[in-house]
Amino acid sequence: MSERISTQQRGDAAEALARQHLERHGLRLLAQNWRCRLGELDLVMLDADTVVFVEVRYRRYSAWGGAAESVDARKREKLCRAAQHFLQQQSRWAKYPCRFDVIAITADSQAPAQLDWIQNAFDT
Incomplete structure (x- = not known):
């Protein structure tokens, strides 16, 4: 039997x-793998009164560039558009920061896996 794990x-x-890490820190899940025509949001969480759009990046080998660095300008723009669409569709969250x-x-x-949580990683 193969030990290979798919991407x-x-x-x-x-x-x-x-998600487990964020929930241990008091965040509450609003949506996971939320998809629309503009993209996908990995996790949408609530941190007190703030809606948090979380991009999860995984890399097996840091030699080819770190996971955080893979969130480039193009990816940030796509996340922003998807987040705007989420807030339009889920209007009850639109009033929150x-x-x-x-x-x-x-x-x-x-x-073992190393997890780095970068809060407020970029501005819109």
Whole structure:
């Protein structure tokens, strides 16, 4: 039996790890893998009175660039558009302040996963 794990399974596991971490820090899940024609939001959480759009990035090897650095200008723009659409569709959250966080997870076979939570990672 193969020990290989698909990219989708790794992504799902990374999102589950990120969600657990955020919930341990008091955030509450509003939506997970929320999709629209403009993109996808990995996690939408509520931190007290702030709606938090969380991008989860996983990298097996940091040598090819870190997980956090992979959230480039194009990805940030796509996240902003999807977040605006979310707030239009879920209007009860539109009155709350918002922020964008990144959870960067790096794991290789030699060490346990390293999770870096970057709050307010970028402005819109």
